[in-house]
Amino acid sequence: MNRKQLFGAAAITALLLGIPGARADVVIGVALPRTGSVASIGDQINNGVTAAAKAINDKGGVMGQKLVLDIQDDACDPKQAVSVANRFMQGTTRMVVGHVCSGASIVASEVYAENGAIMMTPASNSARLTDRGLAGIFRVCGRDDHQGQLSAKLIAERFAGKKVAILHDNTPFSRGLADSTKANLNKAGVTEALFNSITPGERDYTAVVTRLKAANIDLVYYGGYHQEMGTLVRQSAEQAFKAQWFGTSGIASKEFSAIAGPASDGVLMTFNPDPRKREEAAAVVGAFKAQNIDPEGFTLYGYAAVQALAQAVEKAKSADPKAVEKTLKAERFDTVLGQVGFDPKGDITAPGYVLYVWKGGNFDYAN
Numbered sequence: 356m357n358r359k360q361l362f363g364a365a366a367i368t369a370l371l372l373g374i375p376g377a378r379a380d381v382v383i384g385v386a387l388p389r390t391g392s393v394a395s396i397g398d399q400i401n402n403g404v405t406a407a408a409k410a411i412n413d414k415g416g417v418m419g420q421k422l423v424l425d426i427q428d429d430a431c432d433p434k435q436a437v438s439v440a441n442r443f444m445q446g447t448t449r450m451v452v453g454h455v456c457s458g459a460s461i462v463a464s465e466v467y468a469e470n471g472a473i474m475m476t477p478a479s480n481s482a483r484l485t486d487r488g489l490a491g492i493f494r495v496c497g498r499d500d501h502q503g504q505l506s507a508k509l510i511a512e513r514f515a516g517k518k519v520a521i522l523h524d525n526t527p528f529s530r531g532l533a534d535s536t537k538a539n540l541n542k543a544g545v546t547e548a549l550f551n552s553i554t555p556g557e558r559d560y561t562a563v564v565t566r567l568k569a570a571n572i573d574l575v576y577y578g579g580y581h582q583e584m585g586t587l588v589r590q591s592a593e594q595a596f597k598a599q600w601f602g603t604s605g606i607a608s609k610e611f612s613a614i615a616g617p618a619s620d621g622v623l624m625t626f627n628p629d630p631r632k633r634e635e636a637a638a639v640v641g642a643f644k645a646q647n648i649d650p651e652g653f654t655l656y657g658y659a660a661v662q663a664l665a666q667a668v669e670k671a672k673s674a675d676p677k678a679v680e681k682t683l684k685a686e687r688f689d690t691v692l693g694q695v696g697f698d699p700k701g702d703i704t705a706p707g708y709v710l711y712v713w714k715g716g717n718f719d720y721a722n
Contacts, residue, residue: 380420381674383408383664384443386436386453386463387657389428392556392582395610396455396653400477401426403650403657404452406643407665417665418672429463431456440466449473449676450668452660455653457481457499457528464492473676473683475664477656480604481531485700491680493701495659495692499528501707502603502625503535509625509710510536510574510601511543517573520549520598522563522587524579529555532578532603548572553583560587561594568596575599581606585614592618599623604708607652612716622713623721628692628706630655636691659690 385404388397408422416422425448429436436459443451449472454460460479467474468489475493476484482500485492510519519540523533530552537550548570553563564587567575575591575598577584584606591598592615602611602624612619630636631650639658643650650658664679666688671678687696696704712721 381417381665381668382423382425382448382450383661384439384448384451384453385424385426386429386439386443386451386459387426387455388431389426391430391432393431393456393580393605395581395608396478397428397431399608399650399652399654400452400455400657402643402648403477403654403659404661406639407658407661410639411661411665417668418674422661422665429454429459431459433458433462436460436463437466439463443467444470444472450664450674450679451475452477452657452664454479456526457484457531458526460484461527464489467491471676473664473679475660477660478604478653479528481527482535483527483531485702488700491676491701493663493683493697493703495656495663495690495695495703495705496604496653497627497707498702499531500535503532504539505708505710506532506536506576506601506603506625507539507543507545509623510576511540511545514574514599517599518548518571519545520551520567520570520572520575521547522549522575522577522579523552524555524583525552526555526579528605529579532605533576536576536578553579553587555579555583557583558586559590561590563587564591564594564596567591567598568594572598574601576601578603579605581608581611582614585611585619588615588618588622592616607718609649609651609716612713619713620715624711624713624718625708626652626711626718627656628709629711629720630659630692633691633693635689635693639691655691659692659695662690663688663695 427439440463455478457479480499523529604626667682671682710721711718
């Protein structure tokens with residue numbers, strides 16, 4: 356199914372769920388990239404949130420009212436993210452699932468906090484997002500400092516004595532992961548041979564690969580997204596550069612292997628625990644697969660965000676953002692991620708990250 360078909364299906368689902376602006380007691384805005392270089396991650400989250408809303412409505416809705424999604428495209432661009440946030444705030448939407456990219460979430464969260472709204476991101480892992488102490492800001496995914504700790508530990512233990520290069524694309528997401536991994540490696544007594552940035556969106560990274568090859572790099576850690584890493588990995592294979600590649604949650608999309616080709620086999624990455632393997636998610640995963648959709652990557656994190664917000668409204672007996680925020684920080688919620696809660700910062704109290712390996716176009720837990 357291509358992207359146009361996916362969002363065509365999503366539009367039909369939205370009509371079944373209700374139309375923003377029509378009478379509805381519970382409205383959740385959804386901000387994600389429907390266009391741009393990480394639109395495939397937007398596809399995942401769109402699938403998750405629409406499926407969750409439909410499941411909730413099939414069981415009677417929220418407090419007996421229909422749950423309505425207002426889905427907006429921010430293209431993972433900070434300026435568009437602010438525009439989307441302001442559009443929500445100019446209307447009646449006061450609960451938002453989104454945004455996806457950390458740079459978009461950081462700036463949009465300021466708009467939501469100023470207006471007393473709730474934002475719950477399924478994918479933004481920048482520590483800065485919740486460390487600022489803004490009211491109403493939550494996430495169901497992990498933090499980049501935690502992901503960097505695991506990456507550094509694994510590299511230090513499994514690749515001791517190897518020459519390591521760390522690359523990033525200067526976005527908050529990518530730079531945050533690169534900085535955290537570097538800091539934790541340095542604490543472990545490992546000094547990277549190279550720490551450089553690349554320009555995102557380029558089609559030719561042969562000069563980068565040539566420099567890595569000339570430096571005799573054994574392992575390359577890249578903190579960015581699947582499009583750039585897929586290109587780097589493919590072009591490395593074309594130049595017979597056989598270093599170990601190590602990625603992050605930013606490549607948790609089958610588009611990574613589609614771009615990298617056979618060279619994706621053996622690539623390592625850190626990502627949140629795979630909820631597809633949880634007993635609590637079995638029925639939901641089965642429903643997705645019946646529609647020929649693999650709920651990979653962030654799909655079930657989008658699903659869980661809707662679940663948590665809907666249950667918080669039910670427990671608070673109110674959709675008032677202040678009541679919902681208080682409930683989110685005080686209660687626990689049954690989701691496809693398991694039973695979860697949120698700490699005073701708004702970070703999820705669930706296991707953080709694990710190691711995966713790519714093989715045959717898919718990723719699974721590594722040994």
